[in-house]
Amino acid sequence: MDTMEKITALTKRRGFIFPGSEIYGGFGGFWDYGPLGVELKNNIKKAWWQSMVYDRDDVVGMDAAIVMNPKVWEASGHTQAFTDPLVECKACHHRFRADKVKDVCPDCGGTFTEAKKFNLLTEVYIGTIEDNKTKAYLRGEITQGVFVNFANVVNSTRVKVPFGIAQIGKAFRNEITPGNLTFRSREFEQMELEYFIKPDKKEAEETFEYWKSVRMKWYQDLGIKKDNLRLRKHEDTERAHYAKDAVDIEYQAPFGWSEFEGIHNRGDFDLTNHKLTYKDEAGEFTPWVIETSGGVDRTALFFLIDSYTESEDRVILKLHPKLAPYKVAVFPLLANKEELVNKAREIFLKVKSQINPVAWDARGNIGKRYFAQDEIGTPYCITVDFDSLEDDSVTVRDRDSAEQERVSVDKLTGFLQNKLG
Numbered sequence: 001m002d003t004m005e006k007i008t009a010l011t012k013r014r015g016f017i018f019p020g021s022e023i024y025g026g027f028g029g030f031w032d033y034g035p036l037g038v039e040l041k042n043n044i045k046k047a048w049w050q051s052m053v054y055d056r057d058d059v060v061g062m063d064a065a066i067v068m069n070p071k072v073w074e075a076s077g078h079t080q081a082f083t084d085p086l087v088e089c090k091a092c093h094h095r096f097r098a099d100k101v102k103d104v105c106p107d108c109g110g111t112f113t114e115a116k117k118f119n120l121l122t123e124v125y126i127g128t129i130e131d132n133k134t135k136a137y138l139r140g141e142i143t144q145g146v147f148v149n150f151a152n153v154v155n156s157t158r159v160k161v162p163f164g165i166a167q168i169g170k171a172f173r174n175e176i177t178p179g180n181l182t183f184r185s186r187e188f189e190q191m192e193l194e195y196f197i198k199p200d201k202k203e204a205e206e207t208f209e210y211w212k213s214v215r216m217k218w219y220q221d222l223g224i225k226k227d228n229l230r231l232r233k234h235e236d237t238e239r240a241h242y243a244k245d246a247v248d249i250e251y252q253a254p255f256g257w258s259e260f261e262g263i264h265n266r267g268d269f270d271l272t273n274h275k276l277t278y279k280d281e282a283g284e285f286t287p288w289v290i291e292t293s294g295g296v297d298r299t300a301l302f303f304l305i306d307s308y309t310e311s312e313d314r315v316i317l318k319l320h321p322k323l324a325p326y327k328v329a330v331f332p333l334l335a336n337k338e339e340l341v342n343k344a345r346e347i348f349l350k351v352k353s354q355i356n357p358v359a360w361d362a363r364g365n366i367g368k369r370y371f372a373q374d375e376i377g378t379p380y381c382i383t384v385d386f387d388s389l390e391d392d393s394v395t396v397r398d399r400d401s402a403e404q405e406r407v408s409v410d411k412l413t414g415f416l417q418n419k420l421g
């Protein structure tokens with residue numbers, strides 16, 4: 001089995017990612033997140049929001065509707081730019097206007113799909129009366145929800161340029177070739193920052209560089225191996241219709257270097273299209289925008305891939321404790337000894353009142369339980385044994401080193417909180 005097959009099997013078997021509508025044969029490009037997947041995704045979103053909003057005083061958040069007035073997509077250029085005849089490279093999935101390329105992909109030499117006039121925007125019909133419904137779109141990017149609310153945010157808060165608006169939410173694209181598990185889906189979640197600055201070339205370049213390094217650091221701080229990350233500047237032919245300058249943070253996936261997140265200088269493209277301006281003591285102007293646009297699903301997938309470790313006898317997901325679906329697991333040494341189970345249950349509830357979520361496992365033997373927790377990335381396992389009944393201490397085992405240490409129950413929660421950070 002190759003790495004992607006192993007990851008796909010593990011994520012399904014252990015409840016991270018299921019094929020969407022599986023009992024009806026699935027539905028290409030749609031995925032459901034199970035009990036562990038939803039924890040991983042929530043942890044990613046929490047860590048992102050912490051770093052992009054709470055740790056700063058120049059960024060506010062918002063949450064716009066998925067369906068917007070279709071005029072938004074006309075103004076943003078998406079209805080137009082997404083209806084050209086396009087070909088998509090079967091290998092690297094880069095898309096090109098059919099009239100702009102020859103037989104092979106200029107980026108990787110791969111072959112193309114048939115040229116198709118197609119729109120990435122997913123249509124929806126709103127209204128109750130048949131034959132008289134309004135055609136609208138599920139948003140193709142979450143960005144426009146921020147731009148159309150630019151004046152609302154400025155008028156309702158104390159923000160002053162330079163400032164940012166952060167948002168996390170679902171986006172939908174009629175991708176021609178979904179694949180590589182959740183990497184390219186038709187429904188996915190984005191996490192984006194639109195950072196508004198003065199219309200100044202030098203400031204734009206500096207801000208662009210600044211966000212490049214902030215975002216590269218974020219992935220590394222959460223454990224992505226440095227060698228598996230790189231920045232790639234877009235070629236002139238490749239840039240999206242709105243971008244003046246664009247760089248991708250890429251990850252070395254088993255299927256090749258692939259986009260994690262895009263950082264774009266959108267200039268005044270969007271605010272001008274929506275006829276929005278900004279006023280301060282210096283006068284009225286149209287701010288420029290530096291955008292960081294990442295995907296929650298790709299981040300989850302790449303963190304799973306990067307943390308996947310095989311040792312002689314076990315698989316370990318070496319996920320950062322902040323991202324691990326379960327932080328701690330508690331076991332009674334034997335499931336059929338009532339006093340052990342009661343003691344373990346008491347400790348489980350105590351830890352659970354401070355740390356979330358905590359797993360309980362009383363099946364099989366201890367070795368199997370360690371194996372099962374390593375495979376889902378639980379950083380610490382606690383075993384309650386016969387000595388625990390005498391000395392009120394437990395064994396705490398570290399996922400990565402497999403080392404065990406004895407900790408007294410009254411110090412346990414603090415000990416774990418300290419380790420988990």
Ligand code: ATP
Pocket residue numbers: 093094141173175182183184185186187188189190259260261262293294295296297298
């Ligand atoms: P790609 O070139 O891979 O299609 P893109 O350049 O079209 O991506 P952007 O429009 O810059 O992507 O979107 C920003 C982010 O949203 C991407 O970096 C990615 O993390 C996420 N994203 C975009 N399309 C998808 C998709 N189909 N499935 C999952 N995530 C996606």
